[in-house]
Amino acid sequence: PFPAGADLTKRIPWANEPKCQSCHTGDAVSNLGLTDPNVIKSSDGIRLLQAYRTNDTANAVPILATNKRFAEETANGNTVLYRLSKGHSGVSCEACHGSTHAEWPVKPESGTAIANDNVAAMQLQGHTGKIIECAACHTSGSLPVTLNGPHGMHPVGDSRFISGHDNLFGANRAQCQACHGQTGQGTVLSKVAVNRTVGSRTFTKDEMIACTRCHDNPM
Template identity: 55%
Template sequence: MVPVSMEANCNTCHATGQIAANNPAMTWTSNDDPDVQAQQDSLGKSEVQAQKNVLILHDKQHDTNLQNQTPVLCASCHYSPALDLTGEGAKGMQKSLPTSSQVMHKTHGELRDAEGNPIIPTGVHVEKNCYQCHPGKTTQCQRGAMKTVGLECTACHGGLLAVGGKFPLLEGGSIDGTNDGGTRRPWVDLPRCQSCHTGDAVSHLKGEGLEFYTDGIRLAQAYKTGDDSASPLLAKNKRFAENENTLFRNSKGHGGIACEGCHGSTHAIWPHADANANDNLTAIQLQGHSGTIIECDTCHAPGSLEMTIDGPHGMHNVNDPRWTDHKHRNYYMLDPNACKACHGKQLEGTPLSKVAVTRTHRVEDRTVTLKKGQQVSCDLCHDKDDL
């Protein structure tokens, strides 16, 4: 979830004299307005001025009288699930009007300058579009692993028009299938983990329109290129999928543990690039290093588990010496693809097999050190021909 706060910069466009408040035929809020003067700093003055100008503009365009009905809660007319804590749904006038998300995203997405270019463009740095309304320049609501690799909000959510529901969702685009072909529902029809993490090295989505990350396994975009609705993709291989018809934030995985319990929250997936960031503290305190909670000993008594490949997402026991001796060969002989899923079709190693923290193992009477981030291939310890 990404909140909206006073960090939003409505004044960029709506302060008097700016692009959304410069019509000479209209009377805009002046610097002498008492509410503006009551603010302690220039940012506060500019923001209050912008807020009042928004009401002036709304009254002009929609024949309302909001200027004389302050304070105005936009969601009183334009339904917002974020403020509907009891989950009762739209009421009264809300039922006949677009949702808050729709009017904000779609309206601003349709705006064009004199040359016909979008006022708020897509394909630019997040500070030039999403962060105009969502907090991020200071609070950094988007952070963690996705931010580290340079993914922008649009890689998962699509542009303003997609989020605003201008285009009907494709098959599988709604969270539960009941709204396929309909208008995207805010806070409900959202991107999913499986939209980019579509499987493993053996089985994952393929085809036209898919934007693959550099590893050729994961996607760098949660929808197909050319899909104006940015409908989230559904994976056939459910290795990394959420619970059926459920968003990540509400899903549970191994042992009934919330997915967020091991991975962090939606927009702050572990690890954070800054080793000293607060986001990393939970993992460090629980397992001794940052990143996804991956150590079995975090929850299970050391040595209490049998050798298994039934861990989270089909993982084997982590940092267990039994997996570095000859016993793991038996698992490979029984089901080679179970190993290849993470270690690669040629057992060459993939990002799914990378080491979470530097480890040292005794293998065949010698010491093997695997460095943090190294992708584990079979030939790090022995010849592939031995398999």
């Protein structure tokens, strides 16, 4: 490999850069913060604050997640760079999350001066942040109530989900817990992206949606 004689078990620039999955190692049910004592996890208990293990300071090899929910794709056994990686029926990761080093949202995202990097997201879905509104690409109301969205998501901002999610939960309890928490308490993965009203319920930006927000907790 280049440079000649490089030891790829160590951290080599461009050869083994930190990856999305190095910090986003899974969901509320399965992530390295729950099982690996050699990682530094954030206060949310899901994401990591350091891309390599604490017992690997000599080499600082980027972590590869076992739960691939947020991992880049692979090709010929190698992890593809974020800027080249695709998911959700071949859509580039950058198309929904923003370009490398400028993932949405970019500060400042409100006030008199908003970072120019946020403009595309605002034009596509009406607010800053990663593209989370299904209607940015799909005809509103055209998607079935499933968990076939990016990263296993259900339709966002669709009132049909209110009547359809009971059966969805019954058949996919663990997948619901992955974002809404093992006890249905809500997590950072179930945060509301923007103030919105769905049916008769109004939700506030950054609110972590728990089961009890609308009904008794079935967990």
